[in-house]
Amino acid sequence: MTEFEQLFKGLNIVEEKLKEHILKEGILQTVPKDTFIVEQDKYIKWLAIVISGKVRVWQENEDRQILLYYVNPIQTCVLSLSATFRDCKSLVHAKTEIETTIIKIPVRFVSEWSFTFKSWNTFTTNSFIISYEDLLLSYKDLAFKKINERVIDYLRSEANRNNSSIIHISHQQLAKEVGTTREVVSKILKQYESDRIVKLQFKKIELLS
CATH class of the missing domain: 1.10.10.10 (Winged helix-like DNA-binding domain superfamily/Winged helix DNA-binding domain)
Known part of the structure; x- marks a missing residue:
């Protein structure tokens, strides 16, 4: 099974047209350990979906870091996802914990596909819900x-x-x-x-x- 087939199966993508778009526009990349996927205060050009490996997402202020969550296979960084919808700078850093394989989607397609394809809309919506729950747990730990x-x-x-x-x-x-x-x-x-x-x-x- 290819990495793109893993993505289609993991996200339950059934629309043939969407598969064609992803195969045409998506870029497969293997990223070494300790490599930035996203950097805080920089504009995001790609939405990275993890196929294998692990990515750490955190916020940084001076010499302090706050871990927000990890991105695991068939997931994406939801705060990066939200930035693609608003064309704004990233609020977080994201760096590979181990060698990680990703598929990069140009940001101009992320919101467009959400309005066009049901399975992509389900993916983006579920990403927001799951990561919102993770962020609540992180906040609970920090606060209490x-x-x-x-x-x-x-x-x-x-x-x-x-x-x-x-x-x-x-x-x-x-x-x-x-x-x-x-x-x-x-x-x-x-x-x-x-x-x-x-x-x-x-x-x-x-x-x-």
């Missing part, structure tokens, strides 16, 4: 959870996702993931290590409980 709770929740989530008690991450990267400073994260982790909740190693954290 203490930073030490967010740290341990993130580590346990990563352990479950990777089916491993060892999380390969630096204190600096963990700080970016939970929206705080490296110094704060290091202090929290040292306390957790003292409580025998984690064991700290170089760029690795092992969950003990």
Whole structure:
């Protein structure tokens, strides 16, 4: 199955005319790890749909980052999607976490196809709904959870996702993931290590409980 066939199947695209448009206008690209897909405060020329891999989306202000969500296969960055409808600058950064294959759609077609093809309209609508729910969860964590709770929740989530008690991450990267400073994260982790909740190693954290 080709990458375009994966896209058609994943988005349940059935209109032959839309398939023809995507095959004609879409650009298949394999992007290395740690490559920007979208940069904050820059205009967006393409809507990138992830076929395989993973993209991290965040906002940045001075030296602080706030993780918003991840874009997984057969998904797109909804904040980039919204910018294509309004022809405005991106509000977020988006960067590949691992080598990632994407299909890029020129922005001039994104809204046009939404009015013309039902399956594309369903894709854009569902993207907004799913990402809105993700953003609400992120806001809830930021607004109501203490930073030490967010740290341990993130580590346990990563352990479950990777089916491993060892999380390969630096204190600096963990700080970016939970929206705080490296110094704060290091202090929290040292306390957790003292409580025998984690064991700290170089760029690795092992969950003990």
